[in-house]
Amino acid sequence: xxxxxxxxxxxxxxxxxxxxxxxxxxxKVFTGRTLALIGPNGAGKSTLLLTLAxxxxxxxxxxxxxxxxxxxxxxxxxxxxxxxxxxxxxxLLNMSxxxxxxxxxxxxxxxxxxxxxxxxxxxxxxxxxxxxxxAAKTLSGGESKRVSLxxxxxxxxxxxxxxxxxxxxxxxxxxxxxxxxQNILQKTKITAVLALHDREETLRLAHDxxxxxxxxxxxxxxxxxxxxxxxxxxxxNFVGTEVILEGVVKKSEAGxxxxxxxxxxxxxxxxxxxxQKVCCCLRPENITVxxxxxxxxxxxxxxxxxxxxxxxQAYFYKLTLDCGFVISAYITIPSFDELNICEGDTLAVSFKxxxxxxxxx
Amino acid sequence: MDLILQGIIKAFHLIVSFDPEVIxxxxxxxxxxxxxxxxxxxxxxxxxxxxxxxxxxxxRLVISIINTGMGLPPVVVGLFVTIMIWRSGPFGFLEILYxxxxxxxxxxxxxxxxxxxxxxAAIQNLPPNLRLQILSLGASRLQxxxxxxxxxxxxxxxAVMAGFGGVISEIGASIMVGGNIKGYxxxxxxxxxxxxxxxxxxxxxxxxxxLLLLAFTINFLLTQIQQRQQSR
Numbered sequence: 001x002x003x004x005x006x007x008x009x010x011x012x013x014x015x016x017x018x019x020x021x022x023x024x025x026x027x028k029v030f031t032g033r034t035l036a037l038i039g040p041n042g043a044g045k046s047t048l049l050l051t052l053a054x055x056x057x058x059x060x061x062x063x064x065x066x067x068x069x070x071x072x073x074x075x076x077x078x079x080x081x082x083x084x085x086x087x088x089x090x091x092l093l094n095m096s097x098x099x100x101x102x103x104x105x106x107x108x109x110x111x112x113x114x115x116x117x118x119x120x121x122x123x124x125x126x127x128x129x130x131x132x133x134x135a136a137k138t139l140s141g142g143e144s145k146r147v148s149l150x151x152x153x154x155x156x157x158x159x160x161x162x163x164x165x166x167x168x169x170x171x172x173x174x175x176x177x178x179x180x181x182q183n184i185l186q187k188t189k190i191t192a193v194l195a196l197h198d199r200e201e202t203l204r205l206a207h208d209x210x211x212x213x214x215x216x217x218x219x220x221x222x223x224x225x226x227x228x229x230x231x232x233x234x235x236x237n238f239v240g241t242e243v244i245l246e247g248v249v250k251k252s253e254a255g256x257x258x259x260x261x262x263x264x265x266x267x268x269x270x271x272x273x274x275x276q277k278v279c280c281c282l283r284p285e286n287i288t289v290x291x292x293x294x295x296x297x298x299x300x301x302x303x304x305x306x307x308x309x310x311x312x313q314a315y316f317y318k319l320t321l322d323c324g325f326v327i328s329a330y331i332t333i334p335s336f337d338e339l340n341i342c343e344g345d346t347l348a349v350s351f352k353x354x355x356x357x358x359x360x361x
Numbered sequence: 362m363d364l365i366l367q368g369i370i371k372a373f374h375l376i377v378s379f380d381p382e383v384i385x386x387x388x389x390x391x392x393x394x395x396x397x398x399x400x401x402x403x404x405x406x407x408x409x410x411x412x413x414x415x416x417x418x419x420x421r422l423v424i425s426i427i428n429t430g431m432g433l434p435p436v437v438v439g440l441f442v443t444i445m446i447w448r449s450g451p452f453g454f455l456e457i458l459y460x461x462x463x464x465x466x467x468x469x470x471x472x473x474x475x476x477x478x479x480x481x482a483a484i485q486n487l488p489p490n491l492r493l494q495i496l497s498l499g500a501s502r503l504q505x506x507x508x509x510x511x512x513x514x515x516x517x518x519x520a521v522m523a524g525f526g527g528v529i530s531e532i533g534a535s536i537m538v539g540g541n542i543k544g545y546x547x548x549x550x551x552x553x554x555x556x557x558x559x560x561x562x563x564x565x566x567x568x569x570x571x572l573l574l575l576a577f578t579i580n581f582l583l584t585q586i587q588q589r590q591q592s593r
């Protein structure tokens with residue numbers, strides 16, 4: 001991927017009072033991709049987001065938008081006009097929903113017809129056409145969130161920046177809004193930067209991940225890279241100890257799916273559509289190994305795997321196995337000894353369809 | 362008891378018969394206080410918004426001064442304005458002492474800090490990220506300010522009510538800089554004082570009732586607008 005980034009930053013330093021709250025050497029956001037900023041509270045995710053959007057003054061550093069350095073005030077206005085920020089709180093104005101969504105378009109002095117078109121389109125994106133005439137302050141939390149997202153998308157930004165946009169929503173609403181956002185990002189190919197602190201959201205929405213801590217970016221790469229090789233404990237905890245396998249749903253029937261992963265079929269519970277790209281997440285403690293292929297077993301998934309590595313932990317062994325895809329398994333020390341496992345052995349690996357946690361990609 | 366009853370009956374008569382003198386006094390009061398309120402709205406909102414949106418050294422001191430100004434004693438304002446426009450004062454050349462213009466100036470000085478203080482608080486009460494949100498949607502600075510002012514329209518209406526209520530019922534400054542000249546600078550409050558002094562309770566009561574009605578009507582109308590906005 002050797003294209004030039006849509007938005008990039010070099011040596012950004014932002015201070016609040018005398019305290020340095022942001023110190024970022026380099027960050028690149030590529031066209032059409034979604035970058036997740038992850039990290040604990042106070043790591044500087046929001047600050048970075050707002051600085052990238054040209055909304056916070058920086059002490060030093062450079063921001064490039066479309067390969068052009070943002071230096072003059074008119075560059076800044078240009079950046080702001082092309083970057084839409086969605087804040088944690090909906091921040092709707094005290095007027096009707098459609099007027100709220102039209103606000104950004106009105107700033108651009110567009111014609112009425114153009115405004116109407118874009119507003120209708122944005123409302124349809126988030127399935128809130130029926131709310132158009134409602135007063136913003138009568139909306140529920142989920143509805144307000146949709147309106148604030150629609151307002152940002154209505155101006156057809158080149159890049160959209162979301163600050164922890166799904167906080168304080170109840171789980172079903174959150175799920176539905178993430179679904180919509182995912183579809184829209186895929187459909188419109190709008191570049192996005194999302195401050196997130198949920199691993200599942202990150203897996204679903206992001207192509208790339210930048211991990212932040214104490215105002216710095218400490219790891220950056222594709223989602224797969226960062227999740228497979230977490231560089232420190234925080235990230236390891238964030239991404240979980242799970243094995244994450246990317247695949248595509250091949251068959252989905254009566255709550256059981258067949259997911260193709262590197263040429264193998266994994267059975268998992270769920271009802272996503274055929275063709276849906278997914279991640280299969282597996283916890284190492286849910287994986288059983290045996291010397292021979294077990295017969296008459298309830299586990300739907302049985303594979304042969306070669307032991308790549310057996311690492312002794314405090315109370316158990318961690319096995320890394322290659323079944324055509326790489327997974328990890330935890331087994332107790334007595335089991336390890338009884339089975340007499342050595343690196344290079346081939347073992348049968350089994351796990352239940354219910355142990356596979358499937359996430360849409 | 363008879364005095365009050367007589368007074369009220371006579372007052373009622375004066376009002377319903379549209380007594381020309383009462384009408385002209387009322388009209389002048391409205392014009393002077395209305396103009397003063399408009400000026401204070403313009404100056405008060407601009408400065409209030411500017412102070413609220415900018416960070417500068419001594420901002421807290423400025424806000425304290427504005428808040429103190431909200432309770433400025435009218436006689437102090439009257440004295441100050443009188444000195445300024447006194448024949449030998451710095452603005453004496455304008456020759457506006459004892460004219461309605463002087464009264465407008467004095468009343469505007471009284472109302473402006475009230476409007477300023479309320480609009481400043483209103484803008485400061487908006488969510489801190491709202492400014493950034495509006496800018497990020499592509500607003501120019503002027504557009505951003507306009508959206509914020511519109512967003513605080515309810516407290517701003519309250520500011521207008523407080524300002525107008527303050528100046529229409531004010532007497533100290535009006536009598537000092539206006540002088541209560543019949544048919545020229547005589548307004549409801551100054552006339553009421555004078556008629557009471559002369560013992561013309563009927564006329565004084567009539568003027569007092571009109572003053573109350575006026576204040577009530579204006580506030581009633583603004584409250585209507587405010588509540589309609591509120592429930593929308």
